[in-house]
Amino acid sequence: MKPHSRLHIPQPPSRPGQPPDFSYLELSAAGGVPRPDVNARVRDLDFLASGLVRVLDEQHQAVGPWHPHLEPAELQVGLRHMLLTRIYDERMQRTQRQGRISFYMRSLGEEAVSVAQAMALRPGDMLFPSYRQQGLYMVRGRPLVDLMCQLLSNTRDMCRGRQLPVMYHWASGRIFSISGNLATQFPQAVGWAMAAALKGEDDIAATWIGEGASAEADFHHGMVFAAVYRAPVILNVVNNQWAISMFQGFAGGENRSFAARGLGYGVAGLRVDGNDFLAVYGATRWAAERARTGAGPTLVELVTYRGAAHSTSDDPARYRPRDDYERWPLGDPVERLKKHLIALGEWSEERHAALVSELGQLVTTSWKTAVGFGTLTDGPHLDPDLMFEDVFEEMPAHLERQRAELAAERRAGVAAGNT
């Protein structure tokens, strides 16, 4: 038979009802990937895009050149932030189920990405996250009450009622406003970094994009500008294997790693075990040093798994095996760091249980405070007039008129018997 062209349709390794299969995942042993000098030439770094930087081994020991040698106290802080992120996520998911907030997105299984990366960066570095890096806020210390008030769109909402839950921002904490439109932040972070370099400052930018969203043209824009100007930026692709119902093969991950995309642009690409707190920390430090010393951008692929549903709007049992996450070969980032600390003699199950309950308490008391500032259904409510503010710095006449019209409409509504 004559060979003919064929349309290839990517197939996830397993669908509901089938046993999970992660044989497609290429792993390296902990400590197995060399750590090049930060000023090495990009063309000498190709091997980093196919290996997998790992530090924690099967015996919970930290090994190899990427080991960041953190003090136990710092590791405990990291564990705390990851746990807080997870407990916060669980509780907020529950409040959504109870109808207290309209929507939520968890980062279950991916906590090491945002926590270790934020810890490895400096407070002055500017972060451009997607919607699944709430750990950044934990590390930078935004009070939970503030985050909850955003979820509630209440009178203390930082977004003044305008954004969907989880679309936080924090200018003074140097975390950019989250967009509902995928991938837009990726090239924006590059621009921020270009400006930092133009101004001669040594703050760098870091940005996060899902592997699914890396299919958007904005990914290309970010890569090409970062490459051309050698912008001081860390470009993170969070490969959590799934983009709603579509596995990473639909973003082009079947034959080459996402890190390998850097090579074609002349950008260093680094593939990292995203569930290994120490590896993520070590890799981020390396990328940050490259950025801060003029060596340019790094594309970091964080290999992880989206443990929960995409959001409160979908049911993953419809598109992947129920026990997929349990079989994920890179384990759970919280458990792995915890076991490492225990192996070091710096942690125990008792201390862990105590921390879990302490953080649970913190979430509970924060929530009580937050709902005191109102919920979507119970007062106090934000003043609807706020809707017309911040469209422009100065309100133009047509918006002034519309604001007055809304006030008249609300009076008429009351008169007409509307609730």
Place this chain on the structure above:
Amino acid sequence: MNMIQALNSALDLMLERDSAVVVMGEDVGYYGGVFRVTDGLQRKYGEHRVLDTPIAEGGIVATAIGMAVNGLKPVAEVQFADYIYPAYDQIVSELARLRYRSAGEFTAPVTIRTPCGGGIRGGQTHSQSPEAIFAHVSGLKVVMPSNPCDAKGLLIAAIEAPDPVIFFEPKRLYNGPFDGDPDKPAVPWSTHPKGEVPDAYYRVPLGKAEVVRQGEQITLVTYGTMVHVCEAAARRLGLDAEIIDVRSMVPLDIETIAASVQRTGRCVVAHEATRFAGFGAELSASIQEHCFWSLEAPIQRVAGWDTPYPHAFEWEYFPGQVRVMRALEAAMEAQ
């Protein structure tokens, strides 16, 4: 049928009747779409007819154009109208003008389906109604049904059309008619005559408005979710209003609209999208051109405010019954 089932039925029939039809988009294949409009289609027609695509709206539309040029009839889904902008260049500069610039040698009969509108607590990035920015572009047909029966017939007509069609689906209407009152219990389409949808193939022609209620006192010109809001508002005021569902923004059935306004002498135009340079501006200008000498009062416009769609103030933003009633009263009062 509800609107989701009606759209699904249209796609099903077209996939069956015409082997050139392919359905494509984010999560539309195995999962059946985030709103389930393509549910079951991949199982029935296979992965080569119903394709999951990379998350890249520009890529989806661009490849749909290429496929269409090569003889297919792609029906591309953009998951939310709010996410259509990465495809804007491909739609405006390419899809809309291919026939024109190649003097008809190349054409791209692509249908782009996309859920629009608010009322689902989607905040500013899951609530937009961007029909005007497509209606403004020469070469695109622009459609928005207000009920399951029209949705099916219009989608079939759109897929069969030789020109590109942007097909907006008001997502608040997917599961039932919605009259603008969020506190009322939701009602299913089975309670509404337009929820009666034939299983068989049929078309609702593009470019034809429908008089959904006949009346003598005033004409309400509207489309999408606002058809139901306008009906409720007119009823509340006890007005004998004629209500016209535009259905197709491009081409616009100005004859039906003008005939009504010439008779009633009064007119309110209503849509959910922002007001400034919204499609209501085109409606009101066209009506004025056709009906100036019959008008007894200035044409009133009802719309969303000229702000992004805010999450917390969804119902203050949404042009609900009271906003329509105030416009109706203004149009009735003026001499």
